[in-house]
Amino acid sequence: MRNGKRLLFEAEAARQFALDRYDIVDTPEEECFDHITMVMKQTLDAPFAGIAFMDGDRLWFKSKAGVTANEIPRDIAFCDFAIARQGVTIIEDALQDERFRENPVVTSSPFLRSYIGVPLTTPDGYNIGTLFAIDIVPRRYDDAKVERNRQLAELVIHELELRQQSEKDRLTGAMSRSGFGLEMQKAMSLYERQGVKSTIVIFDVDLDKTASKRFGHPSGNALLKSIIRPLVRRLRRSDHIGRLGGTQFAVLLTYTVEAQAREASEKMRKEAELADRATYVDVAFCEVTPAMGAWDDWLDQASLKLLAAKGTGRIDTDETPVRRYNMAGGPAEKRRPGRAMTALHCEACCAPYPNGSG
CATH class of the missing domain: 3.30.70.270 (Reverse transcriptase/Diguanylate cyclase domain)
Structure with a gap:
């Protein structure tokens, strides 16, 4: 049990460090990410979509459409399940899924029912966040649209990688x-x-x-x-x-x-x-x-x-x-x-x- 907890701590520390090195959390909204969010929202015709990063005990939204909050607790975020998996997470009907049917965002406002989350995976294999869309009605997502959103998630990581490879950190003047x-x-x-x-x-x-x-x-x-x-x-x-x-x-x-x-x-x-x-x-x-x-x-x-x-x-x-x-x-x-x-x-x-x- 003790070794298991240590391994979990080390895995989460590694994932958090992979996120931190991009220096993206708590930065202002940016047009390049908002464009990706809007393409996903329109492709799926979903009321809610966004780009979110799992930072410690919170899910923080870098970009969002239809979402009013800037962050939500990790323990109620569907995205917490998405970053723990390889591949796309799809919830067709949260009320029929024992993992989510008691979740407060399902049982009360905004009464979420369906979800698709594509992990944002770094080149070294860490899932630091998700590109996601949510609906208030049960939904199915066809393979063509799922693949389109995988490609959009790759664009998010590509943008982060380009920034990291620049010669200097724009904020501090330190080298990249x-x-x-x-x-x-x-x-x-x-x-x-x-x-x-x-x-x-x-x-x-x-x-x-x-x-x-x-x-x-x-x-x-x-x-x-x-x-x-x-x-x-x-x-x-x-x-x-x-x-x-x-x-x-x-x-x-x-x-x-x-x-x-x-x-x-x-x-x-x-x-x-x-x-x-x-x-x-x-x-x-x-x-x-x-x-x-x-x-x-x-x-x-x-x-x-x-x-x-x-x-x-x-x-x-x-x-x-x-x-x-x-x-x-x-x-x-x-x-x-x-x-x-x-x-x-x-x-x-x-x-x-x-x-x-x-």
Whole structure:
């Protein structure tokens, strides 16, 4: 049972990270997505249609037609069933389906009866949301229309992929994930050819904690912009910062060993303290070596373990939990259940060093 829960947690953490790296949640409506929604609505002649992403415990609507809410709880969303499956989910009559007949959106307003949901599947296989249509009467959907909507769902993912592959993150000025990965690959080659060491600092910004201390409750995007853009400007020309997804970033410090990277981070913390800027992050350090293997796989694993540490207070099976930094005043935050605050050993989050020292 315990292993089963852990596997479910890890699977959901991986799915959430796949969504976060597109930085699409809580963004304004956009014409390109609205066009796709309207094509689906008209093709099926349905009163409700939309593009939705499953973000934590809520289903958030990026685009919608006939739907008034911006989000709904996950536990009543038909889309929660759709993202758990491979292929299209079709509900012809919710009142005749034991999975949905007691659902409050079926038994009370808006009295939904039929549903079609096409999962939005990333290239690496994660279902991050759905392209869906709903009706208030029982419906059947023929194969030709189902296939048409599969193609529309592929267009949604194609648009997200194009944005991620752009050279820079438009909000923060950090490099895109793919661009950062190329620089990381160069650092691996530099070590292999010349023995030049570089270090990666991976960090995750705690928006809730930072916002409450600094601004009250600003938008997450505005807060990230205020934190990351100054960091982008202050890096050396040989260094790089990339946005891995959501609130996770990584800094590549070239010609820098881990001890120097930690010193630089501490210096930045002290400077931030003088500027009275409270920024809370979970952070990990690791030197770059060819032993990391494929950079994309390595970043995925390191990011997921840092994410898991936030949820459980531990990284993998290592006994040493995450260091939580208050960038304005040291590691002095009161302990909260499930959130650890002591030092993070590199070997827990990152690939081991060639000499095995971590």
